[in-house]
Amino acid sequence: MNSGRELHLVGLSHKSAPVAVREKVALGGDALKEALAGLAARPGVGEAMVVSTCNRVECYVYGESLEEARHFFLARTGEAEGHLYERSGREAVRHLFRVAASLDSMVVGEPQILGQVKEAYGMAASAETAGAFVSRLCNRAFATAKRVRNETEIARGAGSVSQVAVELVEKIFGNLEGRAVLLVGAGKMGALSAKALRDLGADRVLVTNRSPERAAALAAEIGAVAEPWDALTSLLALADVVIVSTGAPTYVITRELAAQVMKARRGRSVCFIDLAVPRNVDPACGEQDNVYAYDIDDLQRVVSQTHAARAEEAIRAEAIVEAEVMAFAQERETRAALPVLAELRRHAEEIARAEAERTLAHLGGKLDEKGRKSVEAMAHAIVNKLLHGPTARLKEAAASGDSELPGAAAELFGVGENENPRARSRPEKDSGAAAHPESHR
């Protein structure tokens, strides 16, 4: 038994630490691989995995204590002290499951985190710090996330302003192929939305700004084309989606301008998304046929509706996570008891077979085929009868979480578990990398 080994977690996230601290400990790529290898080489650490995103850095260690995981942070920056949270055993498992299921995210239900956890696991696997335990743990975490996604509505709706904008545009224009997006002004949220729309397949993204330098810089950043501010009217005639976020104190797009633009567009639909405060698009624009106008409040309202709905769904998701944590713990305990059982049975059967053979050799040819079979059957039956009680008891103990009995049984019957780890470290399905024995030091 690895009775001393547990899953330990030390981490910090958007909930516990400011970005100034998070960015000091965040790491990726080769740096992360090196750090993982260093971590796994430390005494008392069996397996290790690090989840590092812009919102969280979490160090999972399967080993004897969580000190090594703490050290991982404190070695990077002393500032981490005081922002760290620590979990062990079942609590740590639950935490990972909740993270993967996006229940611990800043925007609950956002879809990226699962991919990031998968990435973290892949990283640990390629650094050979993820063994049998972490593989099983991660597979279970991914399955949990999938269940939460499929069985609850937690990922439904738009969770951010740019997502709402994208959804709206999709409902108006359907496919964005062949459409043009115009970004008026150089606001950050506007750039985000324009980027999202370009990813959706918009053919052209145009940027215009009062200061041509900023327009050019922004265009370069999001892969768009900068256009002069004077051409605004003709640009509006081109664009199907217009995202406005300038610092202007008045309407940049007035009702009259919109009417003029619609005439030039021969009535083709246009969608104005006004992200500026104070507003830059006259809301009266939306009264015209085929003109759709939204301001930041409209979008924000949808976001908060989504958040309210997700909070409700989160309760159901937590129940799923809880069930999976329990199932994982139980599976693990059963797994821990099974090698002892198998070993015990193998051991007993070996003795029985040897004894039967010896008896048969002793009797020589005095027995016919039938008699020989009876002796063998008797030996086998004695093993079964003797082991019946202990087998049932061990299985029971495993299921109820008692991890002492299997160890005691192993000791009592003298079946070693030295060779067990190898027998147990079967690679999990699609673990991506061959699991390696826990003896990795």
Add this chain to the structure above:
Amino acid sequence: MSLLVLRFAALFYAGAVTAYVLYFARPRHQALATAGQWLLAVAFLVHAAAIGLGCKEYGGAEFFGLRGGLVFMTWLAAGASLVVQRLYRIPAVGAFVTPLILVVLLPTLFLVKPDFPEVLPEAVRLPMLTVHIVTALLGVALFAMASLVAVMYLLQEREVKGKRFGALFSRLPSLAALDQLNQRLVRAGFVVYTVALLTGSAMAKVVWKSAWQWDPQQVSSLVIWLLYAAMVQLRHTGWHGRRFALLTIVAFGLVLGSMVTLNVLPAGFTRHAGDFSGARK
């Protein structure tokens, strides 16, 4: 016999309606949409069998009455919506079209009394007549579908403009998709209806010796044709969206109105058949 088979077809239509409506309520269950489509396809085939049997039983004269007309039109509508599903993959349309098909088909299941001439008059036994009937009914079926899609457009536009983003918003397809589908259905219906109009006047020429008679049915058919022609033309000059959807609904209202007031469907053919068998020489 054909009635029994038709009732079977209606059962399958009811199944398709259930699947599509459930899909509309629970869009996450994609399998429901697939089930709806398969049930609709089966219903269409069984319906075809019923029509074939009916032709055998009544010698084809069946489709001169109201009942036969409805039976045939719903079959064409089912076929058209199968084609639309295949081309556009907007299962939400099924939730609107299949209930209408079932509702129109229902009375024919219980209206057993034949309302058509026992024997088809010799004068109208032209191959053109079949073409005329099929195209006229298909045209009306396509216009009906276009107006349903227009209703979907208006519902969705209300959601999008009203900034409601509720259940309908997420379930109905995009405005662009609905607008395009509406326009294509109108265009297809217009082409088919044109054929119906041409064969109709060609027959009039044969039977009445004159293509144009100022017959009320001819006049209303021409008005409807002109309206749809105008719509197809307006489309090119940028008409779309809300106004086009409203126009589609108004135009179909006119089709329905003329059918009711002139009794086109029930008696139209019968009336003409009567004319044909009458003394006009």
